[in-house]
Amino acid sequence: MADLMRSMEKHSHVPATFDGGLPSVAFSDGRLPHMQIGQMYMAPGPDGHEVPARLTTATVDTSACEMILAYHDPRTDKAWICKAPMSPAELDDYKRFPDTYFGVHLQQGQHAETPMELFDFFHESYKHTPKEKLLEWMANASDFAELKNLSQKELSEIYCERLVYEVMKKKN
Numbered sequence: 001m002a003d004l005m006r007s008m009e010k011h012s013h014v015p016a017t018f019d020g021g022l023p024s025v026a027f028s029d030g031r032l033p034h035m036q037i038g039q040m041y042m043a044p045g046p047d048g049h050e051v052p053a054r055l056t057t058a059t060v061d062t063s064a065c066e067m068i069l070a071y072h073d074p075r076t077d078k079a080w081i082c083k084a085p086m087s088p089a090e091l092d093d094y095k096r097f098p099d100t101y102f103g104v105h106l107q108q109g110q111h112a113e114t115p116m117e118l119f120d121f122f123h124e125s126y127k128h129t130p131k132e133k134l135l136e137w138m139a140n141a142s143d144f145a146e147l148k149n150l151s152q153k154e155l156s157e158i159y160c161e162r163l164v165y166e167v168m169k170k171k172n
Helices: 001-009 090-094 115-126 131-137 152-171
Strands: 040-044 050-061 066-073 078-085
Touching: 040 066, 050 115, 078 152, 115 152, 131 152
Parallel strands: none
Antiparallel strands: 040 050, 050 066, 066 078
């Protein structure tokens, strides 16, 4: 009963849209897509040129009013992080629904100070990704033949480890 009461307190507002979607999406001009984890976008690649890439995880820097987006290019097996500005309406929606703003449940508000914390952040996103999908994303890896023989658990850990290496290379 207590859980029901907490839920009623938390969700007592009248939705701004009929379908329960985010107001910033429903009332936008449609020029920019609402970023959703797992979807493909034309994104600025590591060299600055736009490439088709999958959004793998994301968070928001509320003080800078910008999204921090992690992409993966399945053609090159490269992963990188870039930033994108947010409108005030998008930021309001994020503040109301931080854990589901990017289309999947992803706990927000964590900060990765070390490579291990960054690994844990990525692993939380990919630990249940099917082996076939991980192999698809890593198809261009030089050790692909060995990767195919690993378990899903081992493969997800290696994928996250490689994402951390890519981020660390970007920082240096």
